[in-house]
Amino acid sequence: MAETASLVTQNHFELNNISIINPVDSINPRANDEIPTFDYSMLCSEDPETRSKTLIDLDKALKEYACFNLVNHDLPDKIIEDALKGISDFYDLTEEERKEYQTTDPTDKIRRCLFTTNGENRECLRVVTHPQFHCPTKPADFSEAFGEYVKRFRKIKCGLARAFSKILGMEDCYLEKALKLESGFDVAVLGVYPPWFELKGSYGVPAHSDSGFFVSLIETAPISLDVLTTTGNWVKAKIPPHAILVLLGDHFEILTNGKYKSPIHKLAQDNERKRISMATIHGPSLDTFMGPAPEFVDESHPPAYRGMTYTQSLQANGYHLIDVHSNMPQVRI
Ligand SMILES: O=C(O)CCC(=O)C(=O)O
Ligand SMILES: [Fe+2]
Numbered sequence: 001m002a003e004t005a006s007l008v009t010q011n012h013f014e015l016n017n018i019s020i021i022n023p024v025d026s027i028n029p030r031a032n033d034e035i036p037t038f039d040y041s042m043l044c045s046e047d048p049e050t051r052s053k054t055l056i057d058l059d060k061a062l063k064e065y066a067c068f069n070l071v072n073h074d075l076p077d078k079i080i081e082d083a084l085k086g087i088s089d090f091y092d093l094t095e096e097e098r099k100e101y102q103t104t105d106p107t108d109k110i111r112r113c114l115f116t117t118n119g120e121n122r123e124c125l126r127v128v129t130h131p132q133f134h135c136p137t138k139p140a141d142f143s144e145a146f147g148e149y150v151k152r153f154r155k156i157k158c159g160l161a162r163a164f165s166k167i168l169g170m171e172d173c174y175l176e177k178a179l180k181l182e183s184g185f186d187v188a189v190l191g192v193y194p195p196w197f198e199l200k201g202s203y204g205v206p207a208h209s210d211s212g213f214f215v216s217l218i219e220t221a222p223i224s225l226d227v228l229t230t231t232g233n234w235v236k237a238k239i240p241p242h243a244i245l246v247l248l249g250d251h252f253e254i255l256t257n258g259k260y261k262s263p264i265h266k267l268a269q270d271n272e273r274k275r276i277s278m279a280t281i282h283g284p285s286l287d288t289f290m291g292p293a294p295e296f297v298d299e300s301h302p303p304a305y306r307g308m309t310y311t312q313s314l315q316a317n318g319y320h321l322i323d324v325h326s327n328m329p330q331v332r333i
Pocket of ligand 2: 210265279
């Protein structure tokens with residue numbers, strides 16, 4: 001596994017249809033280390049000096065942590081709270097009502113998944129939010145609250161794409177074009193981490209990286225997410241209230257030919273309290289051919305990943321599009 005492999009002994013296996021990467025636990029945990037926080041208004045500042053200084057700091061943070069907290073992002077607290085409340089209310093529906101979405105149809109745009117295994121303990125609802133927005137019709141206010149969050153987040157996504165393009169030394173619209181973000185495939189994973197299931201393992205979600213361009217994460221309770229930095233340290237993510245955690249995705253790593261990494265992260269099981277989270281995997285359009293871009297390939301940096309369309313990478317090993325499953329082990333050369 002590219003750079004991480006030299007730092008971490010990893011062992012891949014399949015359990016209940018989830019590919020699990022188990023880094024050994026004995027690598028330098030740095031308890032006091034913190035994921036950096038960035039002010040969105042400074043990333044998009046009209047003042048060239050402010051923007052360029054912030055982008056230099058962000059570049060450094062992405063190279064080491066591959067993730068950051070985003071604050072001052074223009075998304076009113078109420079919109080975040082209403083979206084999380086909508087998700088919470090969905091989980092207050094009856095088992096019968098939630099079960100309606102528990103299918104395995106490959107064309108699903110909404111799917112409920114339930115894991116209570118050694119490897120994963122959560123209930124989640126996967127919903128495709130872009131290019132078309134999907135949401136259960138119950139409870140009554142859910143779709144509107146969640147839809148408003150998704151709509152408002154789009155502007156932030158475009159701002160981040162411009163900032164990341166600049167960091168790569170390209171024109172502002174580079175990533176928007178390279179990933180065809182206009183029709184990008186976004187899937188939200190709306191999770192509840194349940195104190196009410198029988199505890200079978202120590203993970204809410206086991207160690208993994210996510211596909212796509214980047215992942216945005218909001219949540220209700222103090223987080224128990226651990227992120228593996230590119231220097232081989234597990235850092236506990238502390239998301240300030242109303243901040244959004246942004247993690248790079250596999251396809252950013254692939255596009256940049258490994259110059260930037262998609263971080264491995266895992267969620268420890270917490271049986272004490274109910275936690276609601278929304279992790280959205282923001283992808284390129286399904287037909288985009290994703291391989292290392294020519295700008296990142298030269299004699300000393302030969303292609304380190306096999307190219308394929310986003311659809312092909314999501315469907316590798318029989319997964320469905322809505323599973324947004326990572327297939328990094330197969331694409332690494
Ligand atoms: O719910 C969370 O905090 C993180 C979940 C996650 O990493 C994922 O769904 O990919
Ligand atoms: Fe994840």
